[in-house]
Amino acid sequence: MFSGAKDMEHYGIFDRYNMRERLPHWTTDECNSIAGSDGSIFPPHITKNDTLMVYDKDLCRLLPLRFLQEVESKAGVQGYRFTPPEDVFAADEHNKCFCPAGPPCAPHGLFNVSLCQYDSPIMLSFPHFYLADESLRAAVEGISPPVPEKHRLYIDVQPEMGIAMRARARIQINLAVSQVVDIKQVANFPDIVFPILWFEEGINELPEQVSSLLRLATRVPPVARSALGWGLSALGLLLILLAVTCLIRSSHRQSTLRLEGHAVAKAPPAKTPGKENGYELNNRR
Known part of the structure; x- marks a missing residue:
């Protein structure tokens, strides 16, 4: 057999x-x-x-x-x-x-x-x-x-x-x-x-003992499969929401840094009109 x-x-x-x-x-x-x-x-x-x-x-x-x-x-x-x-x-x-x-x-x-x-x-x-x-x-x-x-x-x-x-x-x-x-x-x-x-x-x-084991073997797996399926679906949805939240926060942080960078930036100092190349120029009449 x-x-x-x-x-x-x-x-x-x-x-x-x-x-x-x-x-x-x-x-x-x-x-x-x-x-x-x-x-x-x-x-x-x-x-x-x-x-x-x-x-x-x-x-x-x-x-x-x-x-x-x-x-x-x-x-x-x-x-x-x-x-x-x-x-x-x-x-x-x-x-x-x-x-x-x-x-x-x-x-x-x-x-x-x-x-x-x-x-x-x-x-x-x-x-x-x-x-x-x-x-x-x-x-x-x-x-x-x-x-x-x-x-x-x-x-x-x-x-x-x-x-x-x-x-x-x-x-x-x-x-x-x-x-x-x-x-x-x-x-x-x-x-x-x-x-x-x-x-x-x-x-x-x-026998009752065998019937109990058979009932357990036939009823538990479908329930476990269903629970596992719903659990994995919920976990997947949670991970997707977490990923979307992280992306939104990251995008918002980059936008804030870019705006602050424009506000702090200063123009370079202008050159002194009376001096050129380290020498003082005399005005001639």
Whole structure:
């Protein structure tokens, strides 16, 4: 995992996982990439337009997360909530690389993990088939419609620091059951994706001490920057006024000296008419 010592843009991103730089399961380098976070820390200065990438070892793939809404922790720290997009498990072109065996691939809303889970017929989804095809839920009796607030996966991140404040990972494990005509007892069973269980793990709030430090780290710098900006502006204005005052006083002093110099100056003494070159001239008649 990158520590951010050389590049903070990759802070908290996996470099290797189990000594591997890439996964061996899928058909393209992009789908085999592990260049994501573990979900606890992300590169700083996150915006609402960013897509956060989290590597999920159970899914054996990167899970994209996109901005959902602004949130606030109990400690008063502002954050952004990120959640997987609606097409994250869509049966479309951008997920084609996760179906190396070719069609038929997993239905919309399901992810086939058999290749990375010892070839077991397991498909993962969100609880109650949230974001999945309606036919999957209709095929099973007794399963209620999904509620986004209860069944959505999300991570709340403090955007400036890139620290996860609150998170909920919710995944449902499903068993893909295929019709077996050779076994009389199940010969009439249709192909079905049967939900086994769903689980939830995460964190509600950071410890109070950590929340206090995070609140301090996010609130003090903006106030300090604002105060420093106003302080420097006031200092600059004061220096300009001081410089103008000094120039005015200097100009006034020079003008006074010039006037006094004209007033004190005297004309040189006139020569004595009766003397010229040190000799007295006699008047001749």
